[in-house]
Amino acid sequence: MRIYVPADSAALSVGADETAAAVDAAIAARGLDATLVRNGSRGMFWLEPLVEAETPAGRIAFGPVTAGDVDSVIGAIVDGTAHPLALGLTEEIPYLKNQERLTFERVGVTDPLSLADYEAHGGLAGLRAALGMDGAAICKEVLDSGLRGRGGAGFPAGIKWKTVHDLPEGQKYICCNGDEGDSGTFADRMIFEGDPFLLIEGMVIAGIAVGATEGYLYIRSEYPRSIEVMKRAVAIMEAAGWLGANVGGSGRTFWLKVRRGAGAYICGEESSMLESIEGKRGTVRSKPPIPAISGLFGRPTVINNVLTLAAVPLIMDKGAQFYRDYGMGRSTGTLPFQLAGNIARGGLVEKAFGVTLRELVEDFGGGTASGRPFRTAQVGGPLGAYVSAGMLDLPMDYETFAENGAMVGHGGIVVFDDTVDMGAMARFAFEFCEIESCGKCTPCRVGAVRGKETVEKILRGEDVAKNVALVEDLCEVMRDGSLCAMGGLTPMPVLSALKLFPEDFDRAPKLAAE
Amino acid sequence: MPEPASPQVEHAIAVCAAHGNAASELIEILHDIQDEAGCVAEETLPAIAKALNLARAEVHGVMSFYHDFRRAPAGRVRVQLCRAESCQSRGASALIEDFCARHDVALGQTSRDGMLTVEAVYCLGNCALSPAAMVNGRLVGRADVARLDALVAEAR
Ligand SMILES: Cc1cc2nc3c(=O)[nH]c(=O)nc-3n(C[C@H](O)[C@H](O)[C@H](O)COP(=O)(O)O)c2cc1C
Ligand code: SF4
Ligand code: FES
Ligand code: FES
Numbered sequence: 001m002r003i004y005v006p007a008d009s010a011a012l013s014v015g016a017d018e019t020a021a022a023v024d025a026a027i028a029a030r031g032l033d034a035t036l037v038r039n040g041s042r043g044m045f046w047l048e049p050l051v052e053a054e055t056p057a058g059r060i061a062f063g064p065v066t067a068g069d070v071d072s073v074i075g076a077i078v079d080g081t082a083h084p085l086a087l088g089l090t091e092e093i094p095y096l097k098n099q100e101r102l103t104f105e106r107v108g109v110t111d112p113l114s115l116a117d118y119e120a121h122g123g124l125a126g127l128r129a130a131l132g133m134d135g136a137a138i139c140k141e142v143l144d145s146g147l148r149g150r151g152g153a154g155f156p157a158g159i160k161w162k163t164v165h166d167l168p169e170g171q172k173y174i175c176c177n178g179d180e181g182d183s184g185t186f187a188d189r190m191i192f193e194g195d196p197f198l199l200i201e202g203m204v205i206a207g208i209a210v211g212a213t214e215g216y217l218y219i220r221s222e223y224p225r226s227i228e229v230m231k232r233a234v235a236i237m238e239a240a241g242w243l244g245a246n247v248g249g250s251g252r253t254f255w256l257k258v259r260r261g262a263g264a265y266i267c268g269e270e271s272s273m274l275e276s277i278e279g280k281r282g283t284v285r286s287k288p289p290i291p292a293i294s295g296l297f298g299r300p301t302v303i304n305n306v307l308t309l310a311a312v313p314l315i316m317d318k319g320a321q322f323y324r325d326y327g328m329g330r331s332t333g334t335l336p337f338q339l340a341g342n343i344a345r346g347g348l349v350e351k352a353f354g355v356t357l358r359e360l361v362e363d364f365g366g367g368t369a370s371g372r373p374f375r376t377a378q379v380g381g382p383l384g385a386y387v388s389a390g391m392l393d394l395p396m397d398y399e400t401f402a403e404n405g406a407m408v409g410h411g412g413i414v415v416f417d418d419t420v421d422m423g424a425m426a427r428f429a430f431e432f433c434e435i436e437s438c439g440k441c442t443p444c445r446v447g448a449v450r451g452k453e454t455v456e457k458i459l460r461g462e463d464v465a466k467n468v469a470l471v472e473d474l475c476e477v478m479r480d481g482s483l484c485a486m487g488g489l490t491p492m493p494v495l496s497a498l499k500l501f502p503e504d505f506d507r508a509p510k511l512a513a514e
Numbered sequence: 515m516p517e518p519a520s521p522q523v524e525h526a527i528a529v530c531a532a533h534g535n536a537a538s539e540l541i542e543i544l545h546d547i548q549d550e551a552g553c554v555a556e557e558t559l560p561a562i563a564k565a566l567n568l569a570r571a572e573v574h575g576v577m578s579f580y581h582d583f584r585r586a587p588a589g590r591v592r593v594q595l596c597r598a599e600s601c602q603s604r605g606a607s608a609l610i611e612d613f614c615a616r617h618d619v620a621l622g623q624t625s626r627d628g629m630l631t632v633e634a635v636y637c638l639g640n641c642a643l644s645p646a647a648m649v650n651g652r653l654v655g656r657a658d659v660a661r662l663d664a665l666v667a668e669a670r
Contacts, residue, residue, distance in 0.1 A: 013655035014643060181637060188639075189639040221582055222639065262581070263635075264579065264581060276541060281580075338641070417603075428602070
């Protein structure tokens, strides 16, 4: 029998190692014929540490299981008796059952560093298919799938790939953006730690498609465990011949290096990331040229987010049409949404585009964790808009969100209850931009500081109407005059807060006596 | 006769060599040095610049751009407290204030006895279990003052 206890960072953050040690001890003490497997997380974080056991009927789950609960849980598993922490068959838990897990098919199911497990669960089928195709055909398959960049901007991946493919032969690169700096997001991290071979497979396919023989995977330093798991996965794939000078015996070459970030949000911006990989300050580059034409070390480079590349193996295996059949409009496929903040059931929910915010926040998420009324959610990271309760029925789709002055971004949804002070959140948006700006252009560098100071005046009740107008003007300058989306989109959270929650800015002047 | 290089400088030179003295590896090099020595000491910068054939100003520039790199070691216990939006929605601001007051240390500073360094961080990828923190590289979910205090005491 296999017993599973996740080794995902989030699970570890609430005691999964202690639980695993107790499981090991219980197996030994009872002399059970059982092995402990450290899987990734199923993404139901309120249930972590989640313990699962194999039974003839399927895997059964218990959670949250502390080290002190382990002995009785093991007893219930062995004797088949009831237990207060029992959750039944894992796959039947509504939170999981109602998802459409394509990219996250294996996460939490397999041992992340077992290549045998990976292949037994469908891994490498996409790469094997790709090895039998020419580069142009692979690019076309990705284009036909409708897959769009999951890092935020939603640019069609196939177009990027084709641009790089069509350039003359020579050194080309694949760079995977694993900077995942957005508050409210953790899907990339779950892939690194829960299904690392999937990402490697996606990167190798990209390399073969465009004729790139080298890849870089850039991971933020805040994810030490992810870095460790990915490095081990790379070594395993090299030893197995899926990375290196003769990928899968095909005669093609693809090498992969893992690079650490160093605590700079702006290094998630693609050109800043390239500078960082080159060993430099992460200052944003002016465009043109686009990275597809002149990217890493001045060479043609495909830059994609982790989730974009991780979607590719399935597309190559099952075909573009299979993927296209999910989603709505021009947003095809699925998005791994991340429910975060003040939410009862926070975690990862992979659904086809078109699911509404309400379904995510209420049906999956169970409303706020505090039990107080929902007030707002910030969707798409720190540069994304705040939305009101009146917008909960919007379907999650790039175009619908854009039409409503919001963005889907990397799929993070941060929920706030009615105690949130939107004035403070607007101030924070400027402060974050001030801290993380690369400093290259004035609207961003100076605008962030001025914006923060002006919001502070508003919050003190000083010349409120005049200062609100000033913030709006500043936002216009930042939006139109910034070189990248750091300065360009900081107005999104600020203006949405002002527009939807004006009451939070309408402060009376503080009394002189105070 | 030139003065013999200090162990710190020698270590830095060895790390550069292990990375093939490639300037493109500068960030990895600084990480490796700091992982071992606890900081990237001022006196190592000229040696790094020389090994990688860079101007000293370039190495300085990279050091100062990235929040991770420090010129002096942190306290024995390093606590990173997340103050990004998701953690704010679960009371991170109050937690930070409370924790700093209890330990008599300002955010971004080291306590007077040099033991405890408290830093702000912007998202640890643990936003479903906010508020999040990291104590000496160990991630903490649903952090509260009691748990943080216990971890600090353990790490002291
Ligand atoms: C300030 C800023 C931060 C960003 N952070 C990330 C990030 O952490 N991860 C990411 O994939 N893309 C991030 N992006 C978007 C990238 O610039 C780029 O569009 C993306 O990596 C391209 O990959 P995709 O087409 O697969 O989405 C960021 C952009 C900006 C302006
Ligand atoms: S908008 Fe800000 S982060 Fe972007 S290039 Fe300008 S200064 Fe740098
Ligand atoms: S068509 Fe063969 S690699 Fe482009
Ligand atoms: S916002 Fe704090 S862990 Fe993500």
